[in-house]
Amino acid sequence: MVLQNNVILQNGIPTRLHFTDHRIEKRTITEPATGRQVLRSVLALDVDQLDGRPVVAILSTMAEKLAGQFAPYLTDKSYVNFNFTITQLGDGFTRTWSVKVTPR
DSSP states (O other): OOOOBBBOOOOOEEEEEEEOOOOOOEEHHHHHTOOOEEEEEEEEHHHHHHHHEEEEEEEEEOOOHHHHHHHHHHHGGGHHHHHHHHEEEGGGGGOEEEEEEEOO
């Protein structure tokens, strides 16, 4: 990846991230099944470290399963005190994520 603006998780490869901020954004996407444009909510997390390297990037997800794993850290932004190692498994609607949280 040349610019590394967006974090793209790879199946089966653990990715260690540190977040500095977050927001819920509304984005217009094209529905894969219908081809129609629809408005969706997205959790966008600002990333300043990716696998121990400094970056300026965003991890974004529309997946409720993944966003739910960050929920305990969002209200008080306590995610700044932790590193998150995310391993993505599967494709499409069967995709799952393993999230390991470690103190900084």
